[in-house]
Amino acid sequence: MEENDFSDCNDLSDSDSECDGQDWDEIEEQRVSMTKAFDWFDSREEGDCPQPGGRLQMDKLPLYFGAQLTYGESMVLIMAFILSHHLTSSAVVDILTLIGLHTQMDSLFCTSKYLFDKFFNIKNLTFPIKRHHFCTACLQSISRDDTTCKKCGGNLKSSKSTFYFLEMSIVSQLQAMFRRKDFYQAILKQRRRNKKSPGAIEDLCDGSVYRNIPELEDPRNISFLMNTDGIKVFHSSNYGLWPIYLSLNELPFSMRTRRENMVFAGLWFGEMKPVMGIFLPPVAQSIQALQHGFEVKPPDMEAFQCKAYLVASTCDLQAKALVMEMVAHNGYYGCPKCLKEGSHDARRHQYPNNSDGSHDPLRTHMETLAHASEAHHTGRTGRQKSTVYGIKGPSWLTIAPKFDIIRGMTIDYMHGTLLGITKALMTLWFKSDRDAPYHSSEYRAWLLYYSLPIMQFFLPTEHFENYSLLVNAIHILLGESITEEQLCAADDKLKQFVEGFQRLYGSFRVSLNIHSLIHYAQTVRELGPLWAHSCFFFEDVNGQVLRLIHGTQAVEEQVLRAVAILQKFMELGEERFKPGTASKKLYDRLSSVLPTPEERSNFQGIGGGCFAVGSLTEQTRNAHGVFSRLTKCHLDAVMATLDFPPERLMTYQRYM
Incomplete structure (x- = not known):
């Protein structure tokens, strides 16, 4: 030694x-x-x-x-x-x-x-933290040492009479990120990336919302995609967490989705949902201050002033309604993109197409501010509080410079299409009335194989063709390079799907998720491909945070430690x-980052962007000449394709 x-x-x-x-x-x-x-x-x-x-x-x-x-x-x-x-x-x-x-x-x-x-x-796996304390009874801001609420006069000595949420320094986290080796170089490289097609949309930075902010043409400046959502911590209680994340749009996608490159801006915790009127202001004010610049010092470079702007926000429908200060998805005028009122029937709210084929007016930022002001004024004059075209009042996000409360709010396809529409269709196909023409009993087949190749054998032609419109359109909008021609084609397919869905399954089934499909193409035009602003990677970070929580005591402190480890762990490792x-x-x-399929040793390319997972295994015949390791449904599928028993059969674990 x-x-x-x-x-x-x-x-x-x-x-x-x-x-x-x-x-x-x-x-x-x-x-x-x-x-x-x-x-x-x-x-x-x-x-x-x-x-x-x-x-x-x-x-x-x-x-x-x-x-x-x-x-x-x-x-x-x-x-x-x-x-x-x-x-x-x-x-x-x-x-x-x-x-x-x-x-x-x-x-x-x-x-x-x-x-x-x-x-x-x-x-030193920490960053500056501020605790904002409030009176539980009246939501009045209080000092940590106050014993009596100055607004309602309530006794604040009881632990249940007060609560607090946490605000984390955005600037400190960003400065730490810029100090990392190659962090800023990755931003510069991403800005100079060679596009596959000059006019195509290939990332969030190619969307019209980003391109309409002149300050972001300066390579020293950055922008954010914001996310917030509730995380249930324990199965036995309603205790939950509501973190606010900011991801950097200028980083390569593989880097911006990593845990250490996300800014952790705030944390609400407890058994009630956040009151956005008190949770968002500190974060929004911090974002507002970033327009004036803050000093960063990348390794081997001179320090410079960096400015940052909020460009987009992605949430599920419930969180989006809270953030935007508007009614939920099951209320009148619940669409965040247009002024469709919808109707309430059969114990659900639906958004059926207009009988004349027209579409309702789109919301705008300035009009929404006016609606918010009117709703706020109504509440202050003492009359019964009401909403104006679904808007309950001003959203604090509107104080963020350059942020458009309508165009900047994404439609998350993970919650909307995958967990919403796809799940609903599977319920209709597999669990609905058996006399319905679109009912299918081959639920197992759906689990084992992809939907289009399989459902063509079980759905009526009209239902299958309608479903194909959805699949093809989402495939286009998830592309790596999307041209205007492709956008128009996807838009047309989705509008045809929504119209056909209403005709085939009933207008009362046209939920907000179904209706929102008519806004997908425009959202991609404004904010980039669906994958660039989905909730997938935020959900992944939430899962990583939860795995670092052990025990029921001081959960918020455990979260802070978990986030600090996730953010600064790479920096600590590089020093060691x-x-x-x-x-x-x-x-x-x-x-390291999870490798791509091409880099994984257990992935083998079989052409056309398809990969076989696992080792290639030869299936042997038993004494009766049958491939004994294959299940009957697997063997039936092989026989339906080949029409003759194969002499030799090789299998993979699965393919993607």
Whole structure:
């Protein structure tokens, strides 16, 4: 070990005394250093920083004499393994114990989950946090030390009489990101990317909303896509989290979707949904201030002023209604894109097409502000509070510079098309009235095979052709390069689908998700392909945060720690390992982005963008000449295609 590794240890005797082959002085040195290290480590207050030349820096100590890893490297590698393999809390305890059993008794290795967690708590994995306290009874802003509410006079001494939410510094997080190696270079490279077709829409930055903001032509400036949604933490209670995320549109898509590159702007927690009138203002005001610029300093570059703007927001229908201060999807004028009133019948709200084939007027930003002002004025004059064309009042997002409350609100195809329309159609096809012409009983076949190749055999021709319009249009709008001609074709297909859906399944089934399809093409024209602004990657980060919550106490503090680890873990890892070492290679592999199908060893290209998953396996015949490992439905599918029994059959696990 290097001499300075133990520079703060007590002086030890230079004499050696060996017994039974053991160097007891070395063992004693390890024991003394271990005791001093743990004493320092356990007594250190969170947020303290070691003084130069002062306390022992435990993370730089080798685990034991001759070990390949320092204590810090060991902790970081284990955390990388936990994050990579999504380990539960009990699995973390087990793996710490298992590794501890493989190390010598005098090792510094930490088998305590408490100390393991504490290591990351004191590694400056934090960012500035502000707590906003309120009176539960009247939602009045209060000081943390107030004992009586100045508005309603309520007693604030009870824990249930007050609540708070958290605001995280956006600027601090952005400055930390720009300090990372190659972060800003990735932004510059993305700005200079070669498009497949000059006039096509290939990302959010190609949409008209982004291109209409002159400030974003400056390569020093950036923009955000915002997301917020509720996350249920425990199955046994209604306790939930509402984080606010900001992703950077100028990063390559593979980078902007990574956990460490997302800004965590705010967190509401508890058993009630957020009151956006008090939750959004601090975040919106912080975003508003970013237009004036803040200093960033990329590695090996001069510092410069960066400005940031909110361009788009993506949410499911419930969260969107809260953010926009409008009625929910089951109310009159519930469409965020147009002024269609809809009707209420059969215990549901529907948005059937107009009988004359016309479409209702589109909402605009300025008109929506006027509707919000009118609704707000009605409430202040003491009359019964009402909505104006579905708008309840002003949304705080409208104070964000350049943000268009209508054009900037995306339609999320994950919730709308996949979890909404597709699920509804499957319910109609597989669980509805068996006498209906579109009913099918082959639910298992649907699970095993793709919808179009299979449903052509079970749906009536008219229903299948109508469904094909939806599939083809969504396929176009998820493309990597979408031309105006393709946009028009997709728009036409979706409008035909909605019209046909109403005719085939009934106008009372035309939900807001179905109606919203007529706005998909324009949304892509304004904000880029559907994949560029979907909720998929935000949902993934939510899942990663949840996996780092263990226990029911101080959940919000656990979330802060989880987000800090997800954001700054790469930065911590880069500081720990020397290039070219085995530990660095393992760290890179554990913390790397999921590879594309072309890069995965268990994926094999079979042409046309299709990949077979798993090893190619030959199916053998039994004594009766039958492929015994194939299920009957698999064999029937093969026979229906070939019309003769194959001599040799090779299979993959699945394909995509």
